[in-house]
Every structure is written in structure tokens, then in C-alpha cells.
Amino acid sequence: MARVVIEDLVKVYPQKNGPDVRAVRGINLTVADGEFMVLVGPSGCGKSTTLRMIAGLEEISGGRISIDDRLVNDVAPKDRDIAMVFQNYALYPHLSVYDNLAFSLKLRQVPKREIDERVRSAAALLGLEALLGRKPRALSGGQRQRVAVGRAMVRQPKVFLFDEPLSNLDAQMRGTMRTELSKLHARLRATMIYVTHDQMEAMSMGDRICVLKDGDIQQVDEPLAIYHRPANLFVAGFIGSPAMNFFRGAILPAAGQEAFVTDYAEGAVPLTLALTAALRERAGERRGQPLVLGLRPEDVHLVTGQPLAGALEAEVEVAEPMGAETHLYLRCGGAPCVARVRSADRYLPGQTVHLRFDLERAHLFEAASGRAL
Ligand SMILES: Nc1ncnc2c1ncn2[C@@H]1O[C@H](COP(=O)(O)OP(=O)(O)O)[C@@H](O)[C@H]1O
Numbered sequence: 542m543a544r545v546v547i548e549d550l551v552k553v554y555p556q557k558n559g560p561d562v563r564a565v566r567g568i569n570l571t572v573a574d575g576e577f578m579v580l581v582g583p584s585g586c587g588k589s590t591t592l593r594m595i596a597g598l599e600e601i602s603g604g605r606i607s608i609d610d611r612l613v614n615d616v617a618p619k620d621r622d623i624a625m626v627f628q629n630y631a632l633y634p635h636l637s638v639y640d641n642l643a644f645s646l647k648l649r650q651v652p653k654r655e656i657d658e659r660v661r662s663a664a665a666l667l668g669l670e671a672l673l674g675r676k677p678r679a680l681s682g683g684q685r686q687r688v689a690v691g692r693a694m695v696r697q698p699k700v701f702l703f704d705e706p707l708s709n710l711d712a713q714m715r716g717t718m719r720t721e722l723s724k725l726h727a728r729l730r731a732t733m734i735y736v737t738h739d740q741m742e743a744m745s746m747g748d749r750i751c752v753l754k755d756g757d758i759q760q761v762d763e764p765l766a767i768y769h770r771p772a773n774l775f776v777a778g779f780i781g782s783p784a785m786n787f788f789r790g791a792i793l794p795a796a797g798q799e800a801f802v803t804d805y806a807e808g809a810v811p812l813t814l815a816l817t818a819a820l821r822e823r824a825g826e827r828r829g830q831p832l833v834l835g836l837r838p839e840d841v842h843l844v845t846g847q848p849l850a851g852a853l854e855a856e857v858e859v860a861e862p863m864g865a866e867t868h869l870y871l872r873c874g875g876a877p878c879v880a881r882v883r884s885a886d887r888y889l890p891g892q893t894v895h896l897r898f899d900l901e902r903a904h905l906f907e908a909a910s911g912r913a914l
């Protein structure tokens with residue numbers, strides 16, 4: 542097992558026509574021994590490039606990568622003691638599952654008995670024992686994916702790298718495989734670095750999550766820490782589904798008191814939100830400056846029965862019943878707003894509802910920099 546240390550890592554793809562692509566812009570990250578680290582971010586943010594540099598499949602433009610305190614910048618991929626599972630895990634179609642699993646060990650001239658032991662133990666862990674004689678074409682997508690993971694496992698690498706390994710599977714199989722990979726990690730306790738664009742996958746699997754955007758790290762922390770304390774507007778909007786509600790505005794005097802007043806939206810009355818002590822403190826000296834107030838959909842509550850004083854009026858645009866809960870897409874003071882509500886009640890487009898914002902749980906961001914306050 543191993544610790545992976547990435548220092549000032551840079552990747553520039555030179556372009557003949559046009560400016561060079563700066564895919565990775567000097568990132569620093571330490572993946573602890575036995576940790577499941579997820580790199581997450583939108584398509585094109587540099588996840589695969591980073592992973593491929595760790596594997597040695599892509600040349601490094603700058604910086605250092607160490608595995609177990611050994612600098613591997615110039616170490617060949619096969620000598621890095623790493624196994625990688627790709628989205629397009631090409632299995633050898635003419636080989637059985639057994640031989641697919643055994644292939645890399647045969648190449649390394651591992652003794653036959655040891656190959657057999659390793660293949661059978663991986664197959665047992667992954668539930669592939671009954672399929673060892675089959676060819677890949679006779680397997681389901683999920684089973685093929687398990688063989689691809691098994692191929693990495695038999696090599697007993699120091700570090701496992703996964704590049705969106707589940708994106709080719711249907712939603713249900715993805716959910717199942719997600720759980721299986723988490724269980725596998727719990728058993729092997731190996732260092733794993735897992736790349737995905739899916740924030741749900743990141744949240745549910747990672748010991749820690751590293752959020753990337755445009756080749757830069759935005760935040761590294763445990764999933765719930767990122768969810769509850771996003772470092773900036775990008776992370777706040779990227780992690781969580783439905784996404785956090787954002788209200789642009791400023792702290793202004795309103796009816797003798799200071800309040801967060803949303804930007805005027807055409808045809809709508811701006812919202813005036815009372816400041817909690819915490820919001821007041823976080824805003825500091827930024828009165829009158831452009832800010833963004835963020836509120837998770839679960840912190841937008843419906844006021845039912847007699848509308849209470851201070852409740853906000855909103856109009857339902859779309860109601861999406863999810864089963865356990867309903868996502869209500871609303872318009873409130875001219876601003877779009879999503880609420881997570883109980884699914885017992887039915888809602889119709891155009892219907893008026895009343896809301897209470899749990900401002901104790903609100904986030905505040907500087908509009909210009911996006912930085913969380
Ligand atoms: N071989 C390449 N030549 C030029 N640009 C590349 C090459 N590979 C990737 N890129 C660019 O580098 C950026 C990061 O790509 P990538 O690491 O594949 O992103 P991700 O895996 O996060 O979707 C993108 O802008 C992509 O277009």
C-alpha cells in the first residue's frame with residue numbers, strides 16, 4: 542500500500558494552431574495510504590490528465606509525483622506498481638474470464654500456482670467464480686466491469702486508479718457497482734484514486750473528495766464537510782442535487798434594519814431576508830457590496846395552513862416527484878428556487894405556495910470572487 546504525493550503538478554498540451562492547453566495548473570494533493578480519494582469536476586477539468594500522469598501514461602510538464610516517498614516522475618508505468626481501470630475497459634474478447642484475469646500475471650511470468658491463487662481469490666471477492674469459463678461477450682455490462690476491476694486486483698498494486706469506470710453502465714448497475722467498489726475498498730484497504738464527473742458518485746464513495754475546475758483544485762475535504770462548508774460558489778453549485786439555490790443581492794438598510802435584499806428582478810418585488818447573527822458576522826464590512834446568499838433545497842420549507850407572518854410567496858413552476866420526496870421548482874421574488882418537500886402533497890404548475898427560508902443554514906459568498914465568507 543502507498544501514499545501518493547502530488548506537488549505543483551502541471552500539464553501543458555502544446556498546440557500548433559492556437560494557444561497551448563493548460564490542462565493541469567500546478568495542483569498539490571496528498572492521498573493517504575489506504576485512502577479512497579475521488580477527483581471530481583466537470584468534463585474537461587483535467588481529471589483524466591492528472592490520473593494518467595500518476596500512472597505514467599502522460600508526460601509531466603512540471604512538478605513531482607511520489608509514491609511511497611519515491612519520486613516516480615521518470616519511472617516507467619509498468620514499474621510504478623499501479624493498476625488502472627478505464628471507462629472503456631477493453632477485455633480480450635477471445636479469452637475466458639479466467640484468462641483475462643490471468644493475462645498480466647502470465648506476462649510477468651508469475652508462477653502458475655500463484656496465478657491460480659490470485660485469480661481465484663479476486664474472482665471470489667468480486668463474485669465471478671461461476672463465470673471464469675465464459676467469454677466477455679457472454680457477460681452483462683456489470684459483470685464485464687467486475688472483470689476489469691479483477692484484472693487490476695490480481696496485480697496487487699500499491700495504488701488503484703479508476704477513470705470513470707462506471708459511466709458505461711445503466712443507472713441501476715452503476716448504483717450496485719458503486720456499493721461493490723466501496724466494499725472492495727473496505728476489504729482491501731488499498732490506496733484508490735477514483736475519477737468521476739458525477740458528484741453523487743464522489744459524495745457516496747470518497748473518503749475525501751478533490752473538486753477540480755479548469756485544471757485547478759477548488760477544495761479537498763471529506764464529502765460532508767464539502768457539502769456543508771463549500772469553499773466557493775463553484776463547489777457549492779457543483780456538489781449537491783438539486784443544486785444549492787443562489788440569490789444575488791446585498792446587505793442594505795430595509796425598514797430601519799439591515800437585511801439581505803435580493804437584486805431587483807424585472808416584474809418582481811425583491812426578497813428581503815432578515816440577517817441572522819452568523820450572516821451578519823460573515824458579511825463583516827461588506828455592506829452594500831454584491832454578495833450571493835446560498836441555501837440548500839432542504840433548507841427551503843413550505844409553510845402550510847394559515848400563511849405565517851414573514852412567509853415568502855412563491856409560484857410553482859415544476860413539481861418533480863422523486864418518491865420519497867418532491868423537488869419543487871419555484872419562482873420566488875423573481876428568482877428561481879428549488880425546495881425539497883414531502884411527497885405526500887401534490888403540486889400544480891402556477892400554484893402559489895408559502896416558504897420559510899432556514900437562514901441559520903444559509904451560505905454567503907462574495908459575488909466577485911465567489912469565495913465563501
Ligand atoms: N492530447 C491532448 N491534446 C490537447 N489537449 C488535450 C489532450 N488531452 C486532453 N486535452 C485537454 O485537456 C483538458 C483536460 O482534459 P481531461 O484531463 O481529459 O479532462 P477530464 O478528464 O476532466 O474530462 C481539456 O481541455 C482537454 O481538451
Ligand SMILES: [Mg+2]
Nearest residue numbers: 585588589590
Ligand atoms: Mg476524463
